[in-house]
Amino acid sequence: MVEEKTKTSLLRQTNEAGFSIRARHLEPSVDLSGINFSFGEGESRKQVLYNNELKLFPGEIVIMTGPSGSGKTTLLTLIGALRSVQEGRMKVLGKELKGLSPVGLQQTRKNIGFIFQAHNLFESLTAFQTLALAMELFPCSKDEFASRPAEILRELGMEARMHYKPEKLSGGQRQRVAIGRALINHPGLILADEPTAALDKDTGRQVVELFRKRAREEHCTIIIVTHDNRIIDVADRVVNLVDGHIVSNVLVADTLAICNFLQKCPVFSTTDSSFLATAANQMRLETYGPGEVVIREGEEGDKFYLIRSGTAEVCKNIEGEDRLVAALSAGDFFGEVALLKNVKRTATVRAGEMLEVFSLPREEFDMLVRASSSFEEQLKKIYFNV
C-alpha cells in the first residue's frame, strides 16, 4: 500500500520548473509509431492515418480531440486491437499488436475496457447481469461474482436500477451500464468514444470522477474521444488529431508550465494568454542524449526551444575556439535570436545530461510574435537595444 502511494505520487510529481515527471522505469502502456492506416483496396483505397506516433503512460487520462472524420475512432480501434495494424509499430499493454493473430488480438482485448458510442446492451439482460456476463471473461469466485457488479453500479449511481433491463432504463442509465461493463474487469486500458455524450452534467461528472479514481488508484490509462468541454479538465494529456495526423500531443501540466515560461520570456510578456496556450499545444517534445547537438552555430534557424528537463550547454566559437558561454536548465529557452533577427544560429547548444526540450517551428513562432501587440517595440528594445 505504501509502495502504491509512492508510485501514485511519482506519477504526479513535477520538477522544479513545473513540468510533470514520471518514474524512469515506467513503460508506456500504449506505444505506437509509424502508424499508417487505409480503408479499402486499390482504386477506392483511402488513407486515414498518416505516420502517427504516440506514447501514453499508465495512470494517464488522455483526451483525444479533432474534427469529425479526422481518424480518432480509427486510431482508437487500432489501439484497442479491434483492427489489424497495417503499417507501423503498435505496442499495447506490453504486447506488440502488429502481425498478431485474431486470437492474439482477442486475448489482448480482454484487458481493454471499451465504451462505445452505441452501447449495444443485450435487451434480455439486467444491468447486473450485463456486468456479470463481462466477468465471465476471467475466472472469479462466486462471492466476487455477486458483489463486484453491485459495487460498480453503486459507484455509477445505479444501485436503484441494478436489476432493470435496458428497456426500463434511460439513455444515460444505459450509458452507465456500458461504462460499468467496461470497468468491471479492472482493465489496464480504457478506450471511450464520447462516453459522456448521453449524460447530464452531474452523472457526467460522476463518471469522470470514477475514471479519475481508476487512473489514480490502478494506474490505468484512459483514452477518451470527446468534444465535451465539461470534462476536458480531467485530462492529463490532450492529443489533437487533424486529417489523420497527430498535430499536437501535450501533457496538460506541461502546457501550463510552458505558458508560464513563455509569459516570462520578454518577447511574449504582453502576448494574450490564449495565443500562448495555442503555441504551448503546438510545441513538440524532443529528446537528446548527453552531448548531442540541438542547434549548431552558423546553421539556418528553424525552431524555438524550451527546456523541459535536463541541462544544456551553450558554446560560441570565439576566435576559432569553442567556448562555453552559458549553462541552461529546465525552464530556460533558446533559439529565438536566429528566428527574430532572421540570422544564422549564433551559438551551439548541446545536451548536458539527458535533455528534453519543447520545440516550436518557425511559422508558429512568427505567428505568436506577430500576435504580440507591442512586437516592434519589444524587438527593438530587447534585441536592437534601441
Added chain:
Amino acid sequence: MVRPRKVFLATSMLIHNRRRMALSLGATAFTVLIMFMEMGFFNGINDSQSLLAGAFNADLIMMSDRSVHMNKFNRFNRVRLQQGLAFPEVSEVIPVYKGIVTLENKETKQSRLIFLLAFPPDAAPLDIGLSPSVLNELKKPGTILFDSRSRAIYGGMERDQIVTVDGRDCRVAGFFDFGPNFSNDGTILMGQGTFLQYRPPSSRDQVSYGLIRTKPGVDVQSLKKDILRNLPPDIILLTPEEMRQREVRYTITAVPIGAIFGVGLVIGFFIGVMICYQILYNEIADHMPQYATLKAMGFSEKYLFRLVIRQSLLVSLLGFVFGMGFSFILYVAIEASTGILMFMTLGRIAIILTLTVTMCTIAGILAVKKVTSSDPAEVFG
C-alpha cells in the same frame, strides 16, 4: 436474493422475445411433426404390410419361388408340404390359402374386394389373439371370421349375420383384430373346409403358404438349407422374421409409396434445417451489434459459437417436445380413421430426436458464420 454464478445468456435471449420464441418453437415443432408423420406413414405402411408375415405361428414358411412379396398370389403344390413333413425335424405342416374375394356391403349392396386367409382351424396358424372357441367356429361349414378393424366400406357386421362372399352366403361366426394395409381394406378368415368347398377341384391341392413347425431344439436355419437342398427349386423357405424383413425391404425399395414417405422424411429434415437456420439467422441478424460487442470485449469465437448452438439446442429440444405431443395426437387420430398402424417406439422417438437436434445444430453451424463475420471494429463509432 441468491444469484446464479453464470449468466444464462442463451436462455435469456431466447425467452426475452416471446413472439419470436413462440415462432421458433412453433416452426420447430411443425418440422418435428412433419418428420413424425412421414416416419409414421413410412413405418405404418411397413408395419401394416408386414403384419401378417410376423403373425405366422410357425418356424418356417414355405411358398412359391415366385411369391416374392405378400401381394403375390402364386401357389405351390401341397405335395411339397408333404415332402417337407418327411424330414424328421419337422413336427407339423399347415397349409394356408390366401385370396382376394368379394364381400357385399349389406347396406349399399356393393361388393368390395377383401383379403381372405384360409387354414385348418385346429392348427392355429396365426398369432393374432384368436381364442380356440372362436377358431372352433370355423370348423362349421360356411362360416367366416371378420376383421373388426377392416375399413368401413364393408358396412356394419354383426355376429351370425349372413354375408355374401364371392356370391355365396356365409355366416359371420366371430371377429378378430388385425387391421388393413395399403393393399387390403379388410381381412376375413375361413376354415380350410369351407374354402376348399368353393374351389374347383383342379386347384384344391394348390396352397399359398405352408407353415412348418419343428420339433423342440431344432436348428431352423440348417433345417431350412436341408429342405431347400432336397426339394425342387420351385419353392422358397423363410422364417416369419425373414419374411417380415423381406416385406419391409420390398415396400421401401420396390413400391413407390414406401419410398415417397422415406423421401418425405428426408425432405422434412432439410426443410427443418432451413426453417431453423432462418430463425437463428434472423435472431443473430437482430443481435449483430451485441455479438460484435461481445467480440470486442474479448469473448472468443468459440464462446459465440457455443452461444448460438446453445440457443439452437434449446429451440430444438423444446420444439421436439411440442412436436412429439402433437404427433402423438395425430397418430391416434390417423390410426382410428384409416386403420394404418401408427405408433411410436423408443427407437423411433430417438431417431426423430436425433434428426431434430442434428437439424438445429446444422442450422446453428450455418448461422454462426454470420456471427463470426461480425466486425468488432464496427461497434466503435
